[in-house]
Amino acid sequence: MRVHIVNSNLEGMDAVGRYMLDQWRFFRARGDDVRLNLTSPPHHVPDELAEHATVGATGGPANYAAMFNGADLLIFHYSIVYPLIESIGAACSVLCFHNITPPGLWQGAAYDREALQRSIDRAAQLADRADLIVTPSAYNAAQLAARYGVAPDRIRVIPFVIDPAVYCPGSADRALRTRYGLNGRKVILFVGRMASNKRVDLLLEALALVRKHVPEAALLLVGDQQSPALAPYVAQVHERVSDLGLQQDVVFAGLTDELPAHYRLASVYATASEHEGFGVPLVEAMASGVPVVASDAAAHSEVVDAAGLLCVSNDASAMADVLVRVLCEPALHADLSRRGLARAMSFSRERHDAAWERIAGEAALLAGSAQRRRYGAATVSGTHERIAINADLQRLEAMADIMLRDYRIESRVPVVGAFIAWVRRNLTSHLREPYIDPVLERQVTFNRQILLSLIRLLRWQDSLRASGAPVPGDIEQRLARLEAQIETLSAQIESGLHGEPGRS
Numbered sequence: 001m002r003v004h005i006v007n008s009n010l011e012g013m014d015a016v017g018r019y020m021l022d023q024w025r026f027f028r029a030r031g032d033d034v035r036l037n038l039t040s041p042p043h044h045v046p047d048e049l050a051e052h053a054t055v056g057a058t059g060g061p062a063n064y065a066a067m068f069n070g071a072d073l074l075i076f077h078y079s080i081v082y083p084l085i086e087s088i089g090a091a092c093s094v095l096c097f098h099n100i101t102p103p104g105l106w107q108g109a110a111y112d113r114e115a116l117q118r119s120i121d122r123a124a125q126l127a128d129r130a131d132l133i134v135t136p137s138a139y140n141a142a143q144l145a146a147r148y149g150v151a152p153d154r155i156r157v158i159p160f161v162i163d164p165a166v167y168c169p170g171s172a173d174r175a176l177r178t179r180y181g182l183n184g185r186k187v188i189l190f191v192g193r194m195a196s197n198k199r200v201d202l203l204l205e206a207l208a209l210v211r212k213h214v215p216e217a218a219l220l221l222v223g224d225q226q227s228p229a230l231a232p233y234v235a236q237v238h239e240r241v242s243d244l245g246l247q248q249d250v251v252f253a254g255l256t257d258e259l260p261a262h263y264r265l266a267s268v269y270a271t272a273s274e275h276e277g278f279g280v281p282l283v284e285a286m287a288s289g290v291p292v293v294a295s296d297a298a299a300h301s302e303v304v305d306a307a308g309l310l311c312v313s314n315d316a317s318a319m320a321d322v323l324v325r326v327l328c329e330p331a332l333h334a335d336l337s338r339r340g341l342a343r344a345m346s347f348s349r350e351r352h353d354a355a356w357e358r359i360a361g362e363a364a365l366l367a368g369s370a371q372r373r374r375y376g377a378a379t380v381s382g383t384h385e386r387i388a389i390n391a392d393l394q395r396l397e398a399m400a401d402i403m404l405r406d407y408r409i410e411s412r413v414p415v416v417g418a419f420i421a422w423v424r425r426n427l428t429s430h431l432r433e434p435y436i437d438p439v440l441e442r443q444v445t446f447n448r449q450i451l452l453s454l455i456r457l458l459r460w461q462d463s464l465r466a467s468g469a470p471v472p473g474d475i476e477q478r479l480a481r482l483e484a485q486i487e488t489l490s491a492q493i494e495s496g497l498h499g500e501p502g503r504s
Helices: 015-030 061-068 083-087 110-129 138-148 174-179 200-210 228-243 259-263 280-287 300-304 316-328 330-344 349-367 384-400 417-467 473-497
Strands: 002-006 033-038 053-055 073-078 093-097 132-135 155-157 186-191 217-222 250-254 268-271 292-295 309-311
Touching: 002 015, 002 083, 015 033, 015 073, 015 349, 073 083, 073 110, 073 349, 093 110, 110 138, 132 138, 132 349, 138 155, 155 349, 186 200, 186 259, 186 280, 200 217, 200 228, 200 268, 200 316, 217 259, 259 280, 268 280, 268 316, 280 292, 280 300, 280 330, 292 300, 292 316, 300 309, 309 316, 316 330
Parallel strands: 002 033, 002 073, 033 053, 073 093, 093 132, 132 155, 186 217, 186 268, 217 250, 268 292, 292 309
Antiparallel strands: none
16 A cells, blocks of 8 residues: 655654654555655654655645555644645545644634634535544544534544653653752653743743742643644743743753653643643653643543543633642542552553554545545445445444453441552552453453454455455355354353353
8 A cells, every 4th residue: 555644844843743753654564655845854863764854845736646646545734824724625535533623712814813813614524535534542533523514424533642661650760850850859740842821921920839839840841842833822931930930940951852760750730721632741740650640631532531630721720729729639649640550551552553453444445436535525334234334344443352450349338448559559559550451351351362364354244345356155055153152152151240140
């Protein structure tokens, strides 16, 4: 398959860039011919990727067509409008929707607000020209349906990947701590570009309140603070630091290629952002064993789930109260760290790759169909059988991880309940940790491998049918035997659940 990944730019250190890099790695691992089309040179990307990037877009959509000649699949990323996206629909097209910052939350140049508004105004038309829409969160999916009128059956949610080999718990780098003057400090960390929708100003207000209870608290700000578009808001933040007398308590670290080490400096991760289509740093922090505190806004509650603490949006006092609790209560800190680590495991590469394998299969099916969507033509997603199969695969994916990762042993017995829970945890840990947990994790891996194999089998079957070749009879026979076995097992399970005599 010849795949083109398209965007205005590719910055390997930001969220959209990382989403693109993971797609590139996935399709390359499949053996596909993967190319990138950008309007500006990529930054912070592997050398081999840069060799496959075409930079520049002139002459309008008619001239772009030559860039995509022979493409089987076009993947367009969208967080702001750009010239190359006008080619969407020229071949089988996927729109990766990363959400668009509301212009009212942008405190920058007027032309930036105008560009954001144009992007919002164009979103529905561009989505209508795509065959499928991919987005990293259910929050984005809901906005696509409610605001832009996209049919839910055209939307696929594929979250970001977090690499546990890169983001993981570890000791703080003493040299890094000394560089920032953070020795003896309890560090509140924020990661992200200093844009006004991120509400760093509110974090400053919260820090001033936190320091009344935790005098050693400091705020470490990591991310882009130099881009010209951010300059007006960055100036406001520096001014607010001076107004609050926090010059010795706020560190402006800027962009860094040592990001995992910065998470290990943190006592807690905090964000007061009002608009996020996902929130990658939340998962990076959880994977690093750092407790998470976030405003209850946009996609935060979906990403954090029950693994972090949410507070009222746009309320510095509420944020401060929660931060003080995490910094001052060791048991809460440890519990949030444990829950975060478990939550981060769900953002796995296996899950990501299985989802994109399905997209590739759907794209192959659509590309060979005369009924494929073309520039606003009526949508034909496939046969009812294919829709049912996709629904089955989504259910299987949701069920693949059989670990009860959020389960906690607790007791509601008054006074001694905490002691009883501690005893239960310690009585079972000698069996659970060395034996039960590894066995179940192997089962999770097996489940996901089965899912990948099913997707590959379906893709192969689709290619046979598209070519007119018959599906081998032994495959049909095996499917029939499996169906019979599943029916038998289901009946046995039902009988056992309802206490049929003679069964335990």
